[in-house]
């Protein structure tokens with residue numbers, strides 16, 4: 001039986017979500033310590049993070065996250081992760097929310113039942129245009145949380161590796 005990488009990512013997200021309910025750990029230091037073969041960086045805890053090269057270039061995933069955030073999240077959460085009257089500033093949320101909590105919220109959505117307003121965070125778990133770019137969006141928001149990346153379009157970025165293109169196509173279910 002063929003299990004798509006999207007299904008794998010989603011079941012992994014559900015697993016870490018239930019684990020985080022017990023631990024609710026805070027995010028760690030965002031400093032990048034290790035790069036994988038897609039060009040994606042992780043911090044000391046192994047969570048995805050951004051990396052600014054000495055020449056000022058942003059890693060590919062954080063740059064991609066800038067674009068994906070502005071196509072999928074901006075409409076409610078405001079430009080540059082700054083928040084709006086409808087939805088919270090995600091550049092602040094990622095300072096206290098763990099990576100697992102972030103993923104769980106985007107996969108499953110959330111409805112604020114205590115507020116007098118009916119503010120609804122939609123569930124994106126079956127939306128590949130979000131799920132295939134969840135780490136990208138997360139690392140972009142992390143870079144905004146420390147002001148490592150200023151508001152607006154990042155000036156320069158590291159080239160996308162062929163392995164990242166292949167992984168993206170596989171996640172989206174496109175021909176390689």
Ligand code: HEC
Pocket residue numbers: 069072073074075076077086087088090093102105106110111112113119120121122124130137
């Ligand atoms: C239709 C509007 C809408 C869209 C689109 C949307 N959100 Fe939300 N989001 C909300 C609202 C409203 C809340 C607050 C819900 C609550 O109060 O429980 C929220 C909450 C969140 C939270 C929890 C923040 C916190 O501080 O607790 C995260 C994380 C989040 N959204 C991520 C995203 C991401 C990532 C995207 C884009 C892929 C996105 N959202 C797109 C409306 C939206």
